[in-house]
Amino acid sequence: MGFFLETLFGGLMAGMLYALIALGFVLIYKASGVFNFAQGAMVLFAALAMARFSGWYPLWFHFESKLLANLLGFVTAAALMVAVAWLVERLCLSRLVNQDGITLLMATLGIAYFLDGLGQTLFGNDIYKIDVGMPKEPLLVLQGTFDGGVLISQEDLVAALVAATLVALLALFFQKTATGRALRAVADDHQAAQSIGIPLDRIWVIVWSVAGIVALVAGIIWGSKLGVQFSLSLVALKALPVVILGGLTSIPGAILGGLIIGVGEKLSEIYLGPMFGGGIEIWFAYVLALLFLLVRPQGLFGEKIIDRV
Amino acid sequence: MLYRENGQFKTSYRADQQLFPVRQDRVAILALLAVAFVLLPLAAPEYLFRAILIPFLILSLAALGLNILVGYCGQISLGTGAFMAVGAYAAYNVQVRIPGMPLIASLLLGGLCATGVGVLFGIPSLRIKGLYLAVATLAAQFFTDWAFLRISWFTNHSSSGSVSVSGLNVFGLPIESPVSKYLLCLGFVSVFALLAKNLVRASIGREWMAMRDMDVAAAVIGIRPMYAKLTAFAVSSFIVGVAGALWGFVHLGAWEPAAFNIDRSFQLLFMVIIGGLGSISGSFIGAAFIILLPLLLNQVPRWFDMPLSTALASHLESMIFGALIVFFLIVEPHGLARLWSTAREKLRLWPFPH
Numbered sequence A: 001m002g003f004f005l006e007t008l009f010g011g012l013m014a015g016m017l018y019a020l021i022a023l024g025f026v027l028i029y030k031a032s033g034v035f036n037f038a039q040g041a042m043v044l045f046a047a048l049a050m051a052r053f054s055g056w057y058p059l060w061f062h063f064e065s066k067l068l069a070n071l072l073g074f075v076t077a078a079a080l081m082v083a084v085a086w087l088v089e090r091l092c093l094s095r096l097v098n099q100d101g102i103t104l105l106m107a108t109l110g111i112a113y114f115l116d117g118l119g120q121t122l123f124g125n126d127i128y129k130i131d132v133g134m135p136k137e138p139l140l141v142l143q144g145t146f147d148g149g150v151l152i153s154q155e156d157l158v159a160a161l162v163a164a165t166l167v168a169l170l171a172l173f174f175q176k177t178a179t180g181r182a183l184r185a186v187a188d189d190h191q192a193a194q195s196i197g198i199p200l201d202r203i204w205v206i207v208w209s210v211a212g213i214v215a216l217v218a219g220i221i222w223g224s225k226l227g228v229q230f231s232l233s234l235v236a237l238k239a240l241p242v243v244i245l246g247g248l249t250s251i252p253g254a255i256l257g258g259l260i261i262g263v264g265e266k267l268s269e270i271y272l273g274p275m276f277g278g279g280i281e282i283w284f285a286y287v288l289a290l291l292f293l294l295v296r297p298q299g300l301f302g303e304k305i306i307d308r309v
Numbered sequence B: 001m002l003y004r005e006n007g008q009f010k011t012s013y014r015a016d017q018q019l020f021p022v023r024q025d026r027v028a029i030l031a032l033l034a035v036a037f038v039l040l041p042l043a044a045p046e047y048l049f050r051a052i053l054i055p056f057l058i059l060s061l062a063a064l065g066l067n068i069l070v071g072y073c074g075q076i077s078l079g080t081g082a083f084m085a086v087g088a089y090a091a092y093n094v095q096v097r098i099p100g101m102p103l104i105a106s107l108l109l110g111g112l113c114a115t116g117v118g119v120l121f122g123i124p125s126l127r128i129k130g131l132y133l134a135v136a137t138l139a140a141q142f143f144t145d146w147a148f149l150r151i152s153w154f155t156n157h158s159s160s161g162s163v164s165v166s167g168l169n170v171f172g173l174p175i176e177s178p179v180s181k182y183l184l185c186l187g188f189v190s191v192f193a194l195l196a197k198n199l200v201r202a203s204i205g206r207e208w209m210a211m212r213d214m215d216v217a218a219a220v221i222g223i224r225p226m227y228a229k230l231t232a233f234a235v236s237s238f239i240v241g242v243a244g245a246l247w248g249f250v251h252l253g254a255w256e257p258a259a260f261n262i263d264r265s266f267q268l269l270f271m272v273i274i275g276g277l278g279s280i281s282g283s284f285i286g287a288a289f290i291i292l293l294p295l296l297l298n299q300v301p302r303w304f305d306m307p308l309s310t311a312l313a314s315h316l317e318s319m320i321f322g323a324l325i326v327f328f329l330i331v332e333p334h335g336l337a338r339l340w341s342t343a344r345e346k347l348r349l350w351p352f353p354h
Helices: A002-032 A039-061 A066-095 A101-123 A154-176 A178-188 A190-195 A200-226 A230-246 A251-271 A281-295 B023-043 B046-072 B080-097 B103-126 B130-150 B178-201 B203-213 B215-220 B225-252 B262-275 B280-303 B310-331 B336-349
Strands: A138-141 A150-153
Touching: A002 A039, A002 A150, A002 A154, A002 A178, A002 A200, A002 A230, A002 A251, A039 A066, A039 A101, A039 A200, A039 A230, A066 A101, A066 A200, A066 B310, A101 A230, A101 B130, A101 B262, A101 B310, A138 A154, A150 A154, A154 A178, A154 A200, A154 A251, A178 A190, A178 A200, A190 A200, A200 A230, A230 A251, A230 A281, A230 B130, A251 A281, A281 B103, A281 B130, B023 B178, B046 B080, B046 B178, B046 B203, B046 B225, B046 B262, B046 B280, B080 B103, B080 B130, B080 B225, B080 B262, B103 B130, B103 B225, B130 B262, B178 B203, B178 B225, B178 B280, B203 B215, B203 B225, B215 B225, B262 B280, B262 B310, B262 B336, B280 B310, B280 B336
Parallel strands: none
Antiparallel strands: A138 A150
16 A cells, blocks of 8 residues: 555656646647647757756856856746747747648647757757756655555655646736736637737747746756756657646646646556556557547547537 | 640540649659659669668658548548558568568558558547547557567567568569669559549548548538548558558668657658648658758758768757748748649749739
């Protein structure tokens, strides 16, 4: 039982991290109808910028403080992501208005190639470390209830808390601010939003910037776990089943989908893995999402797809 | 002046329905075939076959298959690499396990196995649509990646995980030299392109296009969605499977599952979209574009004598590739094939404005 709980917690926290990346997809899809395949590249780009700048600043300005370096690195990386968002909107999306979903998807794949190349050209292609002082030692809890207690990685716990905070902040931003209301209006109906004077282009820049900053946070958390390297952009592929399981248009869906996929992946690896010969976590999430979609084609919380002739 | 159909009167239904109704088109196609079948094998250097022509032919065959699914039936698939892998590994198993199996038969059987898998993964398309389907087809991709890596029966228990074929021959003629490989691929591509061109203008092709344009409306006028969608998946994955088998047998010779990974799927989707959705010639144009672009980008630094490290060069290449993809999508979202058809319309009137 202790072992089961340990796996369960591990799964839940991994799920939170998937949700963090899935969130980026959902934000952009909701506001602009673009399925953004470049999210993984954005995570890599942001993490690379953060890792390198926080390393460079102390060298440039001769100071020691780690906190200051990380803060400055974060601000610079965030500014870069806003610049990327603006450029993407200016140069690409605004010229592809009213195209098919598939054309937009391919355009974001092009952006992904570009960002992957740009990030590694500017910042190098070694493995870099991000050290934001995440606690590394595992935590033992519930020692009284179970033999040997339940082992929880503190690092994952902090990451999950950060993710939860971010989601809460985003929810507040979407529900309570004027910009958030405008974003929801655009998500609902582009034309109606435009006709009451909401500027689409500015909204898109905002939403891509928010997605970029979410990518930055995801990049920092994943980067301090795995190291910042090219494979970071593949993490996004793990978030795709989360997105469709939760529904392309739903933020709570992304969170719940992430938790389901995270737990399902860990439990299946332990309890089903030996039957299949291991390594099944690569496809398990996708098959899980596929089977689920057969029952609910719009995902858990996605908007109901209504076919009209 | 040259390209005009004035005076080409159709006096029978047969003449009216032929594949290329304009005489200039027929001449151009015949000339192209003559160049491809006769002139190139005589004149082209070996490098051209190995590095450009053979990959181009095989990938345009795969793009053709994908175009039937995405361009004609409107079902987005990100799992093309998986169907190629199924074709390649099935053909390999047929070749290894059944002694004396003719090469063409095992290639086609590989295609048939891919058809089975394609239909299986096509079943969800009856309920799941659009981008949800696109992501769901990634299940096929990751599942086959895993299966061919982990289940050793598929690779005939090879210890390294990679498989290889040798001593290929067709009707007793050895397929060893680049020219013979090229001709084998060209034969397959010509036959399948002809079949595809005819399929998409037959009733089944029209059903696919109706499905693509609006599936509910198509169902209302009596097109069975299950039949239309699953036949599209079947035909598409058959062609893709044969292309996969050719890619493994003829182009690579020895391969691992990584040869058919998700990048391959994206590459094929790029070809179809850059070339033109719903156009047979678009598959070829797209394949040529995607294959030639990296080769060209590779050459550019050499022209200007810029010493670049390999890592930097590959990053710059991926940047330029991405930027060009976006550029072409902006300039011509309907693909390069549309450029050609616009040019043709202009040519028909030239030199008159109307």
